[in-house]
Amino acid sequence: MNPANGTSPVTKFILLGFPSLSRLGRDLACSCTYTGTLASNLSIVWAVLRDPRLQRLPMYILLGNFAWLEVCYITTTVPQMLFDLMNPGVPISFHACFVQFYFFFSTGGTECLFLAAMALDRYLAICHPLRYPVLMSPQISWLLAASCWLVGYLWFIGPVALVSQLSFCGPNTLDHFLCDPGPLLAASCAPTPRTEQIFSTTTSLIIFGTACFTLTSYGLVVWVVLRLPTGAGRQKAFSTCTSHLAVVGLFWGSGMVTYVNPAASGGTGKLAMLFYAVTTPxxxxxxxxxxxxxxxxxLRRTLLGGQ
Structure with a gap:
């Protein structure tokens, strides 16, 4: 019993999701998005693993790891979301909630690091082409990828553990489709400014730190490309970066809006999170x-048997 108000501590949570949307439409949209994400990203992983030429290129070593990361990232949210849609009102246990919380933020942090690593790869390829084979060899690429995985999965252990130590007095409903810090902090028994500050600082460091590194890398790339003597050379160099920049802008833009203030919630916050967590992968x-x-x-060679 909580001595302050006589209520029992919360051991389970109910995720409300999007009750205003059609159940059939939600089920169909989530299922199609999840299936499409798995199919496209696993195809990329398979192509990199099966094609010896791609395994020798640092860009595709990082890209194969990134595709597998996207599979892990969306799997932390969509299966539980589909379960909640098909079984409204069924609670998620305290431990399962915080396991999802940890893996969602760990995969998201790892994605920030991989986007920065791929920006570094493009910077070295374009700005230092003669030294690129030495500076970004396959061995260094695998070491860089392993470092991204390790740091990403260690980064949020402390903050998530800190939130899990809070007392939750109820109600046990979370106005979200996943276990997110905003509704969890709002459900705690007492105000938690210190925990909110620690979590916000930790999240901001990895988001803004990797974003600044990536923008700096591409700023140097643009500076070098603009000095190229021919238009064709500029177009070829820019073509290798435009798609990456599109991913970077959409991912970090939605991430910064969502997590600058971890206590933010509500319908707009949930929609931003849906875009960030489900649509992006x-x-x-x-x-x-x-x-x-x-x-x-x-992909044609490995999946369709072409030569």
Missing amino acids: FRNPLIYSLRNKEMKEA
């Missing part, structure tokens, strides 16, 4: 990978 391979000529040829 579905869109990324279409923008970043499947427009790439070499990737499309690799």
